[in-house]
Amino acid sequence: MKSLSSKNPFLKAGGGTPDIDFIHLLLLGSSGVGKSTAVFAIINYLYNQNPASKFIISEMKQSDYLFAEHLPNVYLGDRAILAIDVAFNEIELRKKNRGREKTPYYLVVEELTSLFELAGKSKKEYQEKIRVILYTGRAFNIKLLAVSQDLLASALGEGSARNQFSLVIALGSLRSSVTKGLFELEEGQELQKNLPKRFGYLQRFDDGSNVIKIKVKQVPDINLLKGRVLDILGKSANVVEAVDPDSL
Template sequence: MIYGYATGADGKPSAPIKLNIQDYCHILLTGSTGSGKSYALLYLIGCLLKDSPETEVFICDFKNSEDFRFLNDYPLYYAGQHCYEGVMEFFRRFNDARENGKSFKRRVLIFDEYPSYIFYQSMMDKDNKTKLVSDVTNAIATTLMLGRGISHAAWLVTQRAESSLFANGSRDNFQIIIGLGRLSKEQKGMIFTGEEIPNEPMKRGEGHLLSDGHKLRKVKFPLISDINDWKWHIYDILMRNLEHNRDSSQSTPLA
């Protein structure tokens, strides 16, 4: 799968950063407002479905943004407060795969604006005397720690990737970390511990990528010439794949 493009000395995209999706399944995408996170996420989803079109994708969009409204009719798209349902349904299928050994090629949970949801749900839990936020953080932590072996992945999108968002130190289980824009010194220390990152201006969609076993690389997400067409192809693949999985689950073997 392509995770963006490495940039040359002139700042222009050079070679694609290609890594095996099975080994590099968990992604942490972080950056401030306006750094290009949503655009980069759409690019990565398109690359995922091109490389692995049979993937079942759960998308949790807490801010219910215009960027993902094209998925309103997709049954595994969860917006606003429904993000809890999305995580729990993904985790139910995750546990089913672990316990019963059911064959499934790939399943990915994508959570945009993850910290905002955690902050909101923490307040709601306090008012309602519930523990929904613990359900979510524990489900994601378990996925990050155990998901790679059964082809289940978590992609989280944040403005700040504070360790408090990740139960049981699970932040260390991301194989891909992408920091877009000009990160603060504190942010650099959070996600790129021990790496020397020069303090230089970054355009939208530019940043750094750290992957297991590789040196830190500058990364750029190329311009999508027709974003509406890109979205349509994502929607089309997701819906066709959902229908295929439904038909497969209902079929019975011949005697």
């Protein structure tokens, strides 16, 4: 019988595993490089590190998380923007009630840049909410896992919000302009541009670590992994209490 690993889903090139504990994580990569599988594996890993963790999913394209669309903490399509409200409102609740349990909350957002466009006239409002999560999430144990094909600095509004990501991972082929904007490279350092599927680079920004080359571990049974993620998200379903306006 196949078993599902609860260990770190990444390997360092040359051996060992990278530290993927994070305050906020930015995961970039073009279509088909293994982002979705990596995120599923990260969710499984984080939950096994702390089973009290809660997850809120935002996916505008209605593809990867259709298997969990019946859950109240999974926001798909036109509702995807509401997941930001859940995390933001939970911060407000924790601000107002110091005794409120500060279990880890992870807001997982697919294609953040495109999601802001979905907000229409409310775009600036939701950009500001994401900025609040980025800047104050550490204090309230609320963390953002942003997944995108690209994330322009302008997508997060003015200022240094993009710099609040403590961990950045880029998978697959990388343009020089992207890597220079993402990573802090040593003088003269060049990253391989045409990486195969499941390979990429990782850098921590909270401890001054250098860029390292990584590989996403092979998942022997994606359906088994999805089943595990479905179970984890089901246990997080009570996060919707945070959007009740009467509780604010």
